[in-house]
Amino acid sequence: MSVLTPEQFNRFIDPAAVAVIGASSKTGPGHYNLFENLLREGCRARLYPVNRRGTDILGVPAYRSVKDIPESVDLAIIVVPRQHVVEAVRECAEVGVPAAIVITQGFADADTQGRAWQQEIKEIIAGSGTRLIGPNTIGLANAFNELHTSFQKFDLYPQANAMICQSGMFILASANFINGLGLGVDIGNAADIGFAELLPCLAADDRIRVINLHMESLTNAKQFVDNAANITLEKPVLVYKVGRSAKAAQAAASHSGALAGEDHVFDAAFDKAGIIRVDDLDEMLDLNKALLTYPSIRGQRIAVVSLSGGGGIAVLDALGRYGLEVAQPGQAVLDAIQALNPPWLEVGNPVDTWLAALKHGLAEATREILGLLLSDDQVDGAIVLLNAYRTTGFEVMDPMVAGIVAEAGKRPDKPVALWAFGLNQHAVIARAEESGIVAGFTSPERAARALAGLYHYHHDIKGRRREPSATFDDVDPDRVAGLLSEAEGTPVLGSATLDILEAYGVRVARARLVSEPKAALELADEMGYPLAIKVASDDVIHKSDVGGVRLDIRDADELLAAWEAVLAGVREHLPEAVIDGMYLQPYHRGSVELFVVARLSHFGPLIVFGLGGIYTEILKDVVFTLAPLSLGEAQETIRRLKSHSVLAGARGGDKVDEESLAESRGRVAQLVSDFPQIQELDINPLAATPGGVLALDARAVLAVRKDQL
């Protein structure tokens, strides 16, 4: 695990001396000359062009090699053709340049040759003092000192936020995508520096209040999640992660593999880290606005101020969609608003300002009503409608905006969001946002989504408790180590998996195989009723679908009838199946059958969990979490199942013991974390009852070679 120190990061974003290796003397728009940009656009560092010919570049003395520069260079920007990049990087490493950016493309993004060169670059800098961004990048942008290393000119509009991206356009268009930019790094192919290392550097920078990520792929995944989990308690981290649908198309071969498609794993990781995954670019923009403008929001009760009844109702709909509440102002405030209106107008929330505006003027009516609402303890924030028609003109809009800003400024704890409509909407929003006090949005849905996101960050994410991971002392790792060593060379472990689980404190109930009815009756007397029987056959995959399972067998007669019924059912559906007999198992009336799968991922062990059968197969109702788990996390994620009401007794069963259910997942997480040679562990079914949970069947996939670890 490598760490980019603040000092190293500073050489990148605030260098005193910069070498441009491959600096060109061509000027003008079509040439995208990075050196020209640096020279002409306010870069405050001393600039040293490096060029084979060594002649002056745009009037600045040039050097043939970075080695010839007469002072220590902080940052080298490499723009030579790809076949010369390795050499340039080597020279930087040799003279100890601490920071290098390779702009040139054509490496791991291209052909075999490019991939080989990228590997060579990694090897050159490994152990050297040189850290590297790129290749295939526009580098970085720092709005605080007007440094940017892009070959393109763009709108570098300062803001208290940051962007780490895998494509330069997320910096170039940052003014549009995230409402401006403080610091931005395009990691490109990320041969060296990636998300995991940059995140803490940006988190440590006091000028940055919101961190944005554009992510296509991720290395050092575990380090990334661990870093982010701490950072999101202090600063919001948003991610625009692409690959949702492309990955969805990669139908994985196996059942749980398909469910655990890569993108779901990223979701589990973001969730664990408290990272907010935005749904689209609009949401990224709107959330940046909200998080940068408003200090916080106390609750979800929103007042609506509208000069249009229909517009107000549209906002109510949007509030409901994003889980916000319609504030119910107190009677005193309602009475004060009533006094501005004819007596027959029924005043409520949304507040219709039209009649008050006719009497008192639009700006004054809006200001007064907003002020009244914000003074009310039942109101946590407001959405105000602005009719920004071009024909209306700013002479009407400006006083209205000024009144809103004045009232909002008195209550910084209560966010006021604008929904501006009409052809001047963007202009009016821009003028309103100059205040730094209100943020404007272009639809009711976007205004509501932004306020909901603000609440989500401050309450669900920032406000979350960081519980320690569940660690159980009563586990027996020695026994597991023994069992695993017995199993060495076996790729798939069957019923012995239950022994492993038992050693980690998961209660198990072993099924016992009998080959004929008489033996079943004897065993049943020993085990006691009620029982369940299941067909034992390698040829039957989905036992219950072919009538291969009978539950709640109460006595010998029922057992014999069930035996025949199972045989008949399986023979009907799968006449070719070889039947070895039946498994007998204690049956727990009112229990719910679940499954727990643990498998390896780039983020560490992934725990997949859900009710079996149709809930999983038809409805994909499963929850993904990453190990290790805290008990609170394990409990909270149970409630995310769509079928959670089944666990609470909705299907006539008894309410199951969710605490035990959470604990068993915690124990499984601990087990697979302790023993990485368990590549996959599948408990199915896990019977949940009011009195606890029981693993009824399980299997494990083991690493058979050391290099699989």
Next chain:
Amino acid sequence: MSVLTPEQFNRFIDPAAVAVIGASSKTGPGHYNLFENLLREGCRARLYPVNRRGTDILGVPAYRSVKDIPESVDLAIIVVPRQHVVEAVRECAEVGVPAAIVITQGFADADTQGRAWQQEIKEIIAGSGTRLIGPNTIGLANAFNELHTSFQKFDLYPQANAMICQSGMFILASANFINGLGLGVDIGNAADIGFAELLPCLAADDRIRVINLHMESLTNAKQFVDNAANITLEKPVLVYKVGRSAKAAQAAASHSGALAGEDHVFDAAFDKAGIIRVDDLDEMLDLNKALLTYPSIRGQRIAVVSLSGGGGIAVLDALGRYGLEVAQPGQAVLDAIQALNPPWLEVGNPVDTWLAALKHGLAEATREILGLLLSDDQVDGAIVLLNAYRTTGFEVMDPMVAGIVAEAGKRPDKPVALWAFGLNQHAVIARAEESGIVAGFTSPERAARALAGLYHYHHDIKGRRREPSATFDDVDPDRVAGLLSEAEGTPVLGSATLDILEAYGVRVARARLVSEPKAALELADEMGYPLAIKVASDDVIHKSDVGGVRLDIRDADELLAAWEAVLAGVREHLPEAVIDGMYLQPYHRGSVELFVVARLSHFGPLIVFGLGGIYTEILKDVVFTLAPLSLGEAQETIRRLKSHSVLAGARGGDKVDEESLAESRGRVAQLVSDFPQIQELDINPLAATPGGVLALDARAVLAVRKDQL
């Protein structure tokens, strides 16, 4: 059912003589003087102010009453205070003014007095020659003759689309919400004219190509759906329907009532009518752009032209999200694009234009690559990225846009959508859209959603077959009439409902009640195995949840065991339940149990349909359709169930006969359409087997009084 004739509609939107009753002489922005607006803003009609004093209004001779105006008035606009509105409407009706608009608010939107006045207005115009828009409206806007009746000035930006709304802001902000406006009507409280009547008028107007609705509520619902179903075959109708979340909160009392919440019924109605319900205001804007700009789109295969690799990938993700495909251009086109690039660049879709732009210039590279892609038979449309940075300037952007427009213009059958980003995005989009050939969007998600909506309209909606409703000749309405007359006075009909269904050709299997095991064995011999038994008890609601159901009983032993098991199960869960015995029913192995509910709605009979049990209760996996049904419609909607794969055998059952399933819904739809006194009909379960469907149990709720019909 009233009909607004084109002639009547024309009096509203293109009047030669207009009276303004309550015209004011106050001028200037704060007074919102409608008469002043008409006078100064290009209204071409002769204007007659009407005012109690009868003095000149802004230099125009005024009259004390509409009766005094010396010519026939086409349109009267009423803006007097609410207490004088009834009188003004009466005078209009008396002199036969064909068209009246009541702007004044304070009627059904306000208090008891207002509601009474509105009722009086309805009575006055009923049977008179006067048709009325409002009250509580801004009236209408006609961009083709610059007429609008709003008291507010707004951006009336001509476009080949229309808006019918229940709030003036959807006309006032039409330039923003729907990209301009041709004709708009705010129906306000809709005391007379509503959606159902206006829709055909706008559909008949050749200047209108897209019709938009803003809907909060609806009268004449059935007429509306019938009209719309024909219109959407010719012109797209979009609806922004509010009330989604508010209605969701109205938890209805009964089980199926809750599922059939009003908003779901609207969805079923829109679906039947081919109306596209937009999700938010952004979608309304973007779909207007797409439908107005592009004649059509042939398929879903989209090419992506991007000067940023990351941007191209973001578009791919968006394509997948909205069901579009990534086009795979042919080798000849790929080779031609390769020739513009270095050999090591792997050319595919998205096409990265950066390296070609360095060589050939951005505008030329983009133009050439887009032209190649559009020439390819494997490509149905394209999304092109535009980097609209403010610093880039229009001197760079304009040639790029011109090249794109030129290529797009050569292939009007292949839509080219722009995704512009950067601070100049809105300006660049506006300049590009002046061509009328391309449309621009502000995010990849919005561009993809717009193209997907375009495809959806032209293929799924416009291209749909209008099948006749399924009408079965082998039904026996006389028998049903007889059964219903026997049941007169009974609010709820039990097993006799199966007789009614049988008379309409739905196959039924009657359960037979037995009170003790001995009788069960005798009956079973008569009926034959396999059988199912179900507990008979008024105290047991969810039979299967308490073990009250046993299926697939094969012989006498199993029957006796099952009898005991059911008794034990019910007694355990519901010790107080009075058990009358058991129902015996033939069991169909491999069958799937569904339910069909028909109930009245404002749109006519609503058919609710789905798999029972958890699919409905936990997962709300049900489909709503409106009667009458065509067979194609009935079949298509079966495939919308999330659990559809169960019908296809996913759970080990056999593939059920979906045709019979569709037919049975068609028969139920015909039944409830023929007999409106059946207020609700509930078949549960309906067993679907490979050999057809069987109603196993049913009940009906009947109107006991004539006024319930």
